[in-house]
Amino acid sequence: MSDRATDAGTDDTVTDGDAGTADTATGDDTIDVDPDALLRVEDLRTVFYTEREEIHAVDGVSFDVHEGETVGLVGESGSGKSVTARSILGLVDSPGAIEEGAIYYRGEDLTDDNWDAHRGDIAIVFQDPGGSLNPVYTVGNQIREALRIHQGLRGSEARERAVDLLEDVGIPDARRRVDEYPHQLSGGMQQRAVIAMALACDPDLLVCDEPTTALDVTIQAQILDLLGELQREENLAILFITHDMGVIEDATDRVNVIYAGEVVERGPTEDLFEDPAHPYTRALLQSIPGRTPPDEQLPTIEGEVPTPTGPATDCRFAPRCPAAFDACTTFHPRHQPIGAEGSDRTAACLLHDDTHDRTPADVYDGTDGFAVSGGLGGPNRSAGRDGTDDRDEAAGETPGSHESQTDGGERS
Amino acid sequence: MAGTAEDGTAGDTAGETAVETSGPADPRSGSAGSAADARRSTVLPTSSPLLVWIGIGVTLFLLEAGAFFDFVVGLLADAAIAAPAPGPAVVATVKSAVTDALESIEGAAESVPTLLSRETIPNGGYWTGQGWEKTFLGLSPHLSWGIRVALVYAYAFAWAGWAVLGYRLYRREIRTVAWSPRDDMIDRFRTHSWGKFGLLVVFMFVVMAVFAPALGPTTVEQNMRNSYSYEMQYYDTQTDEVRTTLIGEANLDSQSIGSNSRVMPFTYDNYGRYHPFGTLPNGRDLFTFIAAGSRISLIIGVLSVGLSAFVAATLALTAAYYKGKVDLGSVLLSDAIMAMPQLLLLIMLSTVLADTWIGGIYSGAFILALIFAGTGWTYMWRALRGPALQVSERQWVDAARSFGQKPRTVMRKHMLPYVTGYLLIYGSMRLGGAIIAIAGLSFLGLGVAPPTPEWGRAINLGQDYVTTGSWHISLIPGILITLVVTGFNALGDGIRDAIDPKSDTESAAAGRGGGA
Numbered sequence: 001m002s003d004r005a006t007d008a009g010t011d012d013t014v015t016d017g018d019a020g021t022a023d024t025a026t027g028d029d030t031i032d033v034d035p036d037a038l039l040r041v042e043d044l045r046t047v048f049y050t051e052r053e054e055i056h057a058v059d060g061v062s063f064d065v066h067e068g069e070t071v072g073l074v075g076e077s078g079s080g081k082s083v084t085a086r087s088i089l090g091l092v093d094s095p096g097a098i099e100e101g102a103i104y105y106r107g108e109d110l111t112d113d114n115w116d117a118h119r120g121d122i123a124i125v126f127q128d129p130g131g132s133l134n135p136v137y138t139v140g141n142q143i144r145e146a147l148r149i150h151q152g153l154r155g156s157e158a159r160e161r162a163v164d165l166l167e168d169v170g171i172p173d174a175r176r177r178v179d180e181y182p183h184q185l186s187g188g189m190q191q192r193a194v195i196a197m198a199l200a201c202d203p204d205l206l207v208c209d210e211p212t213t214a215l216d217v218t219i220q221a222q223i224l225d226l227l228g229e230l231q232r233e234e235n236l237a238i239l240f241i242t243h244d245m246g247v248i249e250d251a252t253d254r255v256n257v258i259y260a261g262e263v264v265e266r267g268p269t270e271d272l273f274e275d276p277a278h279p280y281t282r283a284l285l286q287s288i289p290g291r292t293p294p295d296e297q298l299p300t301i302e303g304e305v306p307t308p309t310g311p312a313t314d315c316r317f318a319p320r321c322p323a324a325f326d327a328c329t330t331f332h333p334r335h336q337p338i339g340a341e342g343s344d345r346t347a348a349c350l351l352h353d354d355t356h357d358r359t360p361a362d363v364y365d366g367t368d369g370f371a372v373s374g375g376l377g378g379p380n381r382s383a384g385r386d387g388t389d390d391r392d393e394a395a396g397e398t399p400g401s402h403e404s405q406t407d408g409g410e411r412s
Numbered sequence: 413m414a415g416t417a418e419d420g421t422a423g424d425t426a427g428e429t430a431v432e433t434s435g436p437a438d439p440r441s442g443s444a445g446s447a448a449d450a451r452r453s454t455v456l457p458t459s460s461p462l463l464v465w466i467g468i469g470v471t472l473f474l475l476e477a478g479a480f481f482d483f484v485v486g487l488l489a490d491a492a493i494a495a496p497a498p499g500p501a502v503v504a505t506v507k508s509a510v511t512d513a514l515e516s517i518e519g520a521a522e523s524v525p526t527l528l529s530r531e532t533i534p535n536g537g538y539w540t541g542q543g544w545e546k547t548f549l550g551l552s553p554h555l556s557w558g559i560r561v562a563l564v565y566a567y568a569f570a571w572a573g574w575a576v577l578g579y580r581l582y583r584r585e586i587r588t589v590a591w592s593p594r595d596d597m598i599d600r601f602r603t604h605s606w607g608k609f610g611l612l613v614v615f616m617f618v619v620m621a622v623f624a625p626a627l628g629p630t631t632v633e634q635n636m637r638n639s640y641s642y643e644m645q646y647y648d649t650q651t652d653e654v655r656t657t658l659i660g661e662a663n664l665d666s667q668s669i670g671s672n673s674r675v676m677p678f679t680y681d682n683y684g685r686y687h688p689f690g691t692l693p694n695g696r697d698l699f700t701f702i703a704a705g706s707r708i709s710l711i712i713g714v715l716s717v718g719l720s721a722f723v724a725a726t727l728a729l730t731a732a733y734y735k736g737k738v739d740l741g742s743v744l745l746s747d748a749i750m751a752m753p754q755l756l757l758l759i760m761l762s763t764v765l766a767d768t769w770i771g772g773i774y775s776g777a778f779i780l781a782l783i784f785a786g787t788g789w790t791y792m793w794r795a796l797r798g799p800a801l802q803v804s805e806r807q808w809v810d811a812a813r814s815f816g817q818k819p820r821t822v823m824r825k826h827m828l829p830y831v832t833g834y835l836l837i838y839g840s841m842r843l844g845g846a847i848i849a850i851a852g853l854s855f856l857g858l859g860v861a862p863p864t865p866e867w868g869r870a871i872n873l874g875q876d877y878v879t880t881g882s883w884h885i886s887l888i889p890g891i892l893i894t895l896v897v898t899g900f901n902a903l904g905d906g907i908r909d910a911i912d913p914k915s916d917t918e919s920a921a922a923g924r925g926g927g928a
Contacts, residue, residue: 086810089813089814091810091813091814093735093736094734094735094736094737094739095735095736116816119814119815119816120815120816122814123814123815124810124811124814126807126810126811128807131806131807131808132807132808132810132811133808133811134808134812134825134826134829135593136593136829137825142808145812145815145817145825146815149815149816149817150815150816179588180589181589181592183593184589194811197811197815198815200815201815201816
């Protein structure tokens with residue numbers, strides 16, 4: 001797989017496009033990842049085998065994280081964010097399995113059963129702060145457990161270090177708190193204790209799986225500040241997983257937008273927020289409350305993330321995409337470079353694929369939204385219909401959830 | 413406020429109400445703390461309750477220190493004798509030296525006075541025509557025996573009270589945490605009458621087993637095993653004089669075999685011996701038989717349930733941790749064992765293994781425990797599998813795995829505490845089942861070899877006389893077995909309701925879905 005990592009260029013895509021649907025279905029669009037990165041995920045595919053079907057929860061995800069930087073992984077619920085995090089830590093249990101791809105930590109492939117060798121180098125902070133703490137042991141006991149494994153500390157030495165760690169994560173009166181049970185701490189304090197537990201492993205990479213989702217906004221801001229501070233002090237790399245675009249904008253250097261198990265757009269956070277290339281990214285940004293004028297209804301993305309049960313043969317976002325055209329249902333888009341040379345931005349959308357004649361200019365109105373007012377989920381969902389003569393024919397072929405969109409289009 | 417901590421709405425509420433900035437000066441601040449303060453007045457009126465508590469414990473221990481040392485030394489001596497010594501002569505010499513040393517210590521231990529021995533409060537005296545000789549303070553044997561039994565139980569309850577006191581002391585004075593989830597479990601159990609009834613029955617049964625040698629009016633050795641090696645004195649009413657005879661001879665005259673010749677409960681036989689539960693058809697004392705039998709039932713029960721619990725918990729946790737093929741394998745294995753007809757398997761194994769060396773250990777009790785454990789763990793495993801799978805999905809298990817904790821430690825530290833409650837429930841219920849099964853095998857003439865007393869054998873011995881005047885022989889052990897098994901089940905019920913936070917709400921019935 002990795003040998004194809006570099007050949008996702010335009011020429012290759014043209015060939016694939018000509019070859020037709022069958023080839024696109026199997027073709028993987030591994031994107032360019034930096035071989036020197038701290039963590040390098042290449043074409044990761046994690047499949048869950050249920051009695052009825054295979055669920056491709058993570059379907060060809062590639063990204064990298066460099067030392068000391070914060071990389072975001074953003075997407076809706078069910079898009080495969082958490083499974084990606086669990087895959088990185090080797091926590092995927094039966095009936096799930098990592099079927100393909102590689103996860104390189106400092107150049108070593110963890111999927112070759114190397115997790116145990118790097119335990120503690122990668123630590124995770126889960127969403128539910130109470131859930132990560134075992135209620136029958138004191139906070140200190142659980143931090144000492146990690147200290148003992150990774151730093152070989154025992155007894156009073158470990159206790160002192162645990163108190164230090166709790167102080168580092170901003171828990172007041174740490175000397176007393178260290179002997180308290182999780183239920184005696186508030187949600188914010190629990191999450192701080194969990195972060196202290198992760199830091200006890202002395203990690204180089206901290207995977208934060210929605211660390212602030214269960215917390216209220218003020219505590220959320222405090223935790224984000226804390227993570228930023230820790231990153232500066234300890235040169236931590238952070239993989240930040242969330243569904244909250246606002247948090248991504250605040251906290252990350254680079255971002256990967258994930259949809260239905262695939263990365264659909266990646267790039268530096270600032271650039272991506274300024275000019276989203278993928279309609280899904282655009283839609284996510286539109287649904288941030290602050291970005292819409294106060295008197296307008298907040299746009300939403302209708303429908304829900306499909307559960308991928310097989311290899312992709314089309315654009316998985318097409319049924320919900322206001323900018324979809326007929327090719328979207330027959331071609332699986334590959335990552336295309338966006339913007340200037342070397343800007344390190346790519347998007348997997350046919351709008352940016354030169355083999356298809358539709359361009360972003362046709363569908364975007366130059367602002368955040370789409371060409372038609374109302375945009376996402378609005379009644380006049382006819383965005384991007386101009387210049388697509390074959391659109392109505394294609395509508396007949398599109399399955400299921402696509403129909404509502406087509407109906408909307410006909411009415412307008 | 414106090415209600416929140418007490419009524420068992422449990423960890424969730426307490427977690428939310430805990431305030432980040434709760435005062436550092438008083439560790440017991442908060443809702444649960446005030447509840448504890450309110451009841452602190454009941455604690456010992458002294459400045460150092462811990463010392464008083466330890467003092468009580470030491471005093472209680474000293475009362476029976478002799479019996480305790482006697483037991484420990486006896487156990488060591490038995491182990492030293494039983495241990496094989498195939499090695500060179502040096503080993504044999506060392507071994508014999510050790511055995512000798514232990515024997516001398518045993519003699520010393522026996523000389524330590526104990527409060528509750530039959531030497532201190534004897535009841536095996538005889539009537540001289542004017543008064544009782546060799547009984548406690550010259551009282552009649554049944555009074556002497558009654559005093560000893562009452563003292564034994566009072567002593568046992570004193571220990572129980574001491575333990576309760578210790579727990580309260582710990583909860584209010586020693587630990588820094590004002591509330592823990594266990595408190596709610598204990599409080600729920602304290603309001604569970606059925607469970608408390610079970611606990612009382614089980615406690616009295618265990619006391620009977622532990623103090624079996626002191627409780628019986630006579631001993632197994634004198635009355636049953638070697639009754640022709642011991643003499644006794646009795647008052648011959650025809651000649652008005654004290655005579656001496658062998659206990660075995662006396663037993664022949666005290667048989668309960670029908671309506672004409674019988675010694676009923678709470679009566680004396682012709683030799684001035686008191687029989688609280690009457691005698692067996694062979695003239696032996698039924699109460700002594702039952703007290704000794706309770707010990708062997710309890711030992712087999714605890715050993716077999718302990719082993720099954722160990723196997724079941726290990727397998728359930730391993731399967732829940734690794735899932736997939738390991739889980740499937742354990743399901744297949746236990747289903748295969750469960751598919752075999754249990755009783756037939758028991759009968760076959762106990763017959764086949766009866767003559768092997770392992771079948772001889774402790775009159776065959778050890779092999780019985782092994783057989784029960786080997787066939788019985790599947791039921792416990794089945795009850796544990798669900799909870800184990802559930803806890804394996806908890807995030808703290810993943811958290812521990814993510815920072816590289818060893819699988820064995822994750823299972824022991826982060827998963828086992830969540831299945832121990834189920835282990836207690838099903839262990840308690842299986843213990844009752846084991847006692848019934850042992851009695852059933854003895855009833856069929858299998859299992860524990862005679863003359864070692866076993867409740868089921870008493871029922872078997874008495875079954876010919878159920879319709880006659882000697883109905884007590886089968887009835888008393890039968891009632892006791894029913895009572896003890898009910899007690900274990902009630903205790904299991906109580907524990908289950910106690911560990912289930914939903915049980916004291918209106919949906920109590922729904923909370924009982926544990927499958928038991």
